Amino acid sequence: MRDHLIIFDTTLRDGEQSPGASMTKEEKVRIARQLERMGVDVIEAGFPAASNGDFEAVKAVADTIKDSVVCGLARAIEADINRAGEALRGANAARIHTFIATSPIHMKNKLRMSPEQVIEQAVKAIQWARRYTDNIEFSPEDAGRSEINFLCRVLEAVIDAGAKTLNIPDTVGYTMPDQFGRLIRTLRERIPNSDKVVFSVHCHNDLGLAVANSLSAVINGARQVECTINGLGERAGNAALEEVVMAVRTRQDFFPCDTRIDTTHIVPASKLVSGITGFPVQPNKAIVGANAFAHESGIHQDGVLKHRETYEIMRAEDVGWGANKLLLGKHSGRNAFRSRLKELGIEFESEEMLNTMFVRFKDLADKKHEIFDEDLHALVSDEVQTPEEHYRLLSLIAHSETGEIPFARVVIADGNNELHAESEGSGPVDATFRAIEKILNSGAELQLFSVNNITSGTDAQGEVTVRLQKSGRIVNGHGADTDIVVASAKAYLSAFNKLYSKLEKAHPQV
Numbered sequence: 072m073r074d075h076l077i078i079f080d081t082t083l084r085d086g087e088q089s090p091g092a093s094m095t096k097e098e099k100v101r102i103a104r105q106l107e108r109m110g111v112d113v114i115e116a117g118f119p120a121a122s123n124g125d126f127e128a129v130k131a132v133a134d135t136i137k138d139s140v141v142c143g144l145a146r147a148i149e150a151d152i153n154r155a156g157e158a159l160r161g162a163n164a165a166r167i168h169t170f171i172a173t174s175p176i177h178m179k180n181k182l183r184m185s186p187e188q189v190i191e192q193a194v195k196a197i198q199w200a201r202r203y204t205d206n207i208e209f210s211p212e213d214a215g216r217s218e219i220n221f222l223c224r225v226l227e228a229v230i231d232a233g234a235k236t237l238n239i240p241d242t243v244g245y246t247m248p249d250q251f252g253r254l255i256r257t258l259r260e261r262i263p264n265s266d267k268v269v270f271s272v273h274c275h276n277d278l279g280l281a282v283a284n285s286l287s288a289v290i291n292g293a294r295q296v297e298c299t300i301n302g303l304g305e306r307a308g309n310a311a312l313e314e315v316v317m318a319v320r321t322r323q324d325f326f327p328c329d330t331r332i333d334t335t336h337i338v339p340a341s342k343l344v345s346g347i348t349g350f351p352v353q354p355n356k357a358i359v360g361a362n363a364f365a366h367e368s369g370i371h372q373d374g375v376l377k378h379r380e381t382y383e384i385m386r387a388e389d390v391g392w393g394a395n396k397l398l399l400g401k402h403s404g405r406n407a408f409r410s411r412l413k414e415l416g417i418e419f420e421s422e423e424m425l426n427t428m429f430v431r432f433k434d435l436a437d438k439k440h441e442i443f444d445e446d447l448h449a450l451v452s453d454e455v456q457t458p459e460e461h462y463r464l465l466s467l468i469a470h471s472e473t474g475e476i477p478f479a480r481v482v483i484a485d486g487n488n489e490l491h492a493e494s495e496g497s498g499p500v501d502a503t504f505r506a507i508e509k510i511l512n513s514g515a516e517l518q519l520f521s522v523n524n525i526t527s528g529t530d531a532q533g534e535v536t537v538r539l540q541k542s543g544r545i546v547n548g549h550g551a552d553t554d555i556v557v558a559s560a561k562a563y564l565s566a567f568n569k570l571y572s573k574l575e576k577a578h579p580q581v
């Protein structure tokens with residue numbers, strides 16, 4: 072029988088640490104449901120001790136998800152572990168992931184602890200975490216720069232203390248595949264009780280090697296890979312879930328293991344994460360890029376038509392391309408709408424909310440003939456009011472005409488107040504942003520403005536991402552509408568609302 076390769080998704084924790092990718096509780100739950108539907112084994116939902124917002128989000132995911140293990144990150148200290156344990160209390164299956172640095176430089180400068188104290192602290196953390204669950208994962212932070220004999224001693228001690236998974240991170244994305252694979256093999260061979268645990272890896276993509284390093288580790292005995300949808304994550308990101316899963320699936324002749332992922336959910340997951348975070352997927356990205364299965368050259372097309380395997384090592388439909396061919400339209404009723412949302416993992420707390428969404432859906436259906444799953448996700452992202460959503464767009468007039476100076480007039484709601492402003496600009500979007508700034512006076516710097524069409528066709532909804540930066544804080548806002556100027560205004564306000572929400576976060580470098 073083939074070994075089971077455990078897929079540990081950290082989109083909601085490490086992925087969320089990409090500058091500007093912060094997600095609301097509701098967004099995290101929606102992504103978690105999609106991960107559960109895909110068959111992800113473990114969902115790392117956040118770092119509960121980082122902030123109240125993070126705690127609440129982990130709790131909401133733990134209370135919702137039934138078929139995946141829900142994991143919370145905690146430093147190897149009691150207070151963090153208690154927060155994680157409390158957040159995970161409602162989970163069907165919970166895991167606590169605790170970590171401490173083991174490299175000389177970190178132990179000396181950051182922790183100010185001796186190696187012996189670090190071992191003692193790690194063991195105490197595992198023992199403490201066992202008050203909450205037996206499913207405990209341990210990571211030696213900065214393992215790559217740790218001294219191998221010491222690393223073996225720490226890991227042996229935490230196994231004895233009851234850790235079930237040992238995760239070896241390549242935190243700075245520095246190692247080479249061969250070297251990383253050897254490290255995993257060495258640890259398994261040298262730690263006397265290594266057969267009692269699952270070895271896991273967590274690789275960063277600074278040199279574009281996160282997936283290669285992860286797969287090299289799998290060949291050398293790792294049976295859990297930590298990864299994220301679209302490779303989201305700090306700096307250059309993490310190993311991409313879709314690439315790891317499809318490499319192993321496609322090369323069953325090469326790997327001694329397989330995952331339990333239902334790969335037909337991969338593309339919808341990719342679109343969902345990209346829509347929520349506002350990080351578009353590059354067209355030539357493996358598996359989930361728009362061109363990943365497009366055989367444009369005539370020679371290739373001929374080959375594909377005659378014999379699929381000539382050029383296709385995977386089938387587009389196996390990873391979920393074309394799975395969204397739904398169709399709701401203007402004549403769809405409330406029940407069809409509700410049941411499609413339910414299939415997408417979207418449920419509303421109140422009937423009233425569903426009614427509001429149905430009205431918005433009908434509005435959209437008037438403008439656009441076919442409504443796809445992506446449209447529904449965008450509609451929900453757009454509509455769901457988060458507590459920090461302070462300013463809302465009430466109306467917008469934008470004028471552009473050849474030979475004339477574009478101008479825009481906006482009305483924004485601030486609680487019960489209506490705020491009006493107008494401005495000229497170099498184009499309708501610029502004029503709109505200037506008018507909004509007249510009201511908000513944020514002084515934020517616009518770092519990115521991008522427009523993507525959610526589905527194809529000129530009647531498609533445009534999804535706009537706006538990235539704002541102020542005092543070192545970076546946020547993404549997004550907005551969707553069939554009118555891209557309106558979508559732009561919504562995206563700007565969404566970014567502004569996030570910028571001024573009180574979400575402070577600590578960022579562990581695991």
Ligand SMILES: [Zn+2]
Binds near residue numbers: 085242275304305309
């Ligand atoms: Zn990481």
